[in-house]
Amino acid sequence: MVKKENLYIIIPAYNESENIQKVIKQWYPIVKKLGKESRLIVIDDGSKDNTYKIIKKLADKMPQLVPITKPNGGHGATILYGYNYAIKHKANYVFQTDSDGQTNPDEFWKFWKLKDNYEMVIGHRNARKDGISRIFVTKTLKLIIKLIFGVNVIDANTPFRLMKADTLKEVLKYVPKDFNLSNVIISVVYAKKNLPVKYLPISFEKRQGGVNSINIKKIIKIGTNAIKDFKKINKSIENKGE
Numbered sequence: 001m002v003k004k005e006n007l008y009i010i011i012p013a014y015n016e017s018e019n020i021q022k023v024i025k026q027w028y029p030i031v032k033k034l035g036k037e038s039r040l041i042v043i044d045d046g047s048k049d050n051t052y053k054i055i056k057k058l059a060d061k062m063p064q065l066v067p068i069t070k071p072n073g074g075h076g077a078t079i080l081y082g083y084n085y086a087i088k089h090k091a092n093y094v095f096q097t098d099s100d101g102q103t104n105p106d107e108f109w110k111f112w113k114l115k116d117n118y119e120m121v122i123g124h125r126n127a128r129k130d131g132i133s134r135i136f137v138t139k140t141l142k143l144i145i146k147l148i149f150g151v152n153v154i155d156a157n158t159p160f161r162l163m164k165a166d167t168l169k170e171v172l173k174y175v176p177k178d179f180n181l182s183n184v185i186i187s188v189v190y191a192k193k194n195l196p197v198k199y200l201p202i203s204f205e206k207r208q209g210g211v212n213s214i215n216i217k218k219i220i221k222i223g224t225n226a227i228k229d230f231k232k233i234n235k236s237i238e239n240k241g242e
Helices: 021-032 051-059 077-090 105-112 130-150 164-176 182-192 216-240
Strands: 007-013 039-045 065-070 093-097 118-126 159-166 197-204
Touching: 007 021, 007 216, 021 051, 021 105, 021 197, 039 051, 039 077, 065 077, 065 216, 077 093, 077 197, 093 164, 105 118, 105 130, 105 159, 105 197, 130 182, 130 216, 159 164, 164 182, 164 216, 182 216
Parallel strands: 007 039, 007 093, 039 065, 118 197
Antiparallel strands: 093 159, 118 159
16 A cells, blocks of 8 residues: 655744734645645744734644744744654655745645655745845845855745655754754755755745844844854765765
């Protein structure tokens, strides 16, 4: 008997009371369609509003929705928590997106069709509507990655990525615990290791409600601090590869 493949969708959430119900209702049909073993994991990152209460209430009528709450640790730490949760619970595939309503669930299925051909299928935000400053940050990050890691990564931090769980488990060994830019490092490791990756264009809308907890000032601060970390991580990747 062939075991059915399951998918764990990981969505971090922080102070998303305005968006979270709509986002869950948008993404839940995907895990429902893929079978009873698939899960929608929504992780409340110590929100100060009623985000977690909303998630728990929805879970009463959505058996494949798993509500989790934890102390605030930031976006990177929260998705790492989700990835490790998925791997621990024997996920075959892991998909990550965010809780702000900027991504389109309808675009998921073209990724799913390619799941057997690549170790990761990741979105390329080539038609962004979230502002010029964000586009500038992404282009700057691409340049920094090229200079430090020596690889070209089209869109390293996209919150729209489908990964084989077994490969992700190995890649996570290179990501420091609770690292804030964990998705960036994951993208870099796939590139450094020449793992089969496919970039597909996706739409990327404005935030659907609420206030973004990460503003441009915080992004610049995070980026400045990350350069030192990137250099250390690059040495670690190269040393482990020897």
